Amino acid sequence: DAGITQSPRHKVTETGTPVTLRCHQTENHRYMYWYRQDPGHGLRLIHYSYGVKDTDKGEVSDGYSVSRSKTEDFLLTLESATSSQTSVYFCAISGLAGNEQFFGPGTRLTVL
Amino acid sequence: TQLLEQSPQFLSIQEGENLTVYCNSSSVFSSLQWYRQEPGEGPVLLVTVVTGGEVKKLKRLTFQFGDARKDSSLHITAAQTGDTGLYLCAGGGFNAGNMLTFGGGTRLMVKP
Known part of the structure; x- marks a missing residue:
């Protein structure tokens, strides 16, 4: 299994508070991704990174920001959480093997 | 925007039966991947196909x-209860970011 961890695994927060989710990899893969998974929508890409300090927006980036200061860490920040951001968040990584991605265990975020 | 439609969305069958899940698009993909996801976990890659046919x-x-590399199918013979889960197809793009487009998923339940 690819070495990917996410923290925290579960979080409950209130509307308007900032939240940061962390993804950590031990595979030295270049590409890292943040997705959200909601019933009826499948997996939707929020942001991705193609190297240290190199990031770009995905399909549903509004309300989210990311940072990657080291190869192994990719942070997702909700500056001011809203109830619509209640979801399960997955981090994924990929190397050079085509488009195959390996996923972390997910973070379940509830915004009250 | 590339879209992938999966069908059926839900499937409940008895152990020992055969089933087919479809993944269709009007777009061409560089590769097509299938993932399986169990509750509380991230998707796990099953296979990647890259050549038409x-x-x-x-x-x-x-x-x-x-x-034409626009569609894919997954056929399971003699389903077992351990096959229960969410099956996701994902199409690879022709870009350097290794971004995937995910289908909405097929939730399979195999009853004993």
Whole structure:
């Protein structure tokens, strides 16, 4: 299994508070991704990174920001959480093997 | 925007039955991947197909990539209760970011 961890695994927060989710990899893969998974929508890409300090927006980036200061860490920040951001968040990584991605265990975020 | 439609969305069958899940698009993909996801976990890669018309077998699972690389199917022979889960197809783009487009998923339940 690819070495990917996410923290925290579960979080409950209130509307308007900032939240940061962390993804950590031990595979030295270049590409890292943040997705959200909601019933009826499948997996939707929020942001991705193609190297240290190199990031770009995905399909549903509004309300989210990311940072990657080291190869192994990719942070997702909700500056001011809203109830619509209640979801399960997955981090994924990929190397050079085509488009195959390996996923972390997910973070379940509830915004009250 | 590339879209992938999966069908059926839900499937409930008895152990021992055969089933096929479809993944269709009007777009061409560089590759097509199938993932399986269990509750509380991240998706796990099952297979990648890259050549139009390609067929890959993984024990009781048979994966096919359409000749035009716009669609794919997953066939399970003699389903077992351990096959229960969410099956996701994902199409690879022709870009350097290794971004995938995910289908909405097929939730399979195999009853004993």
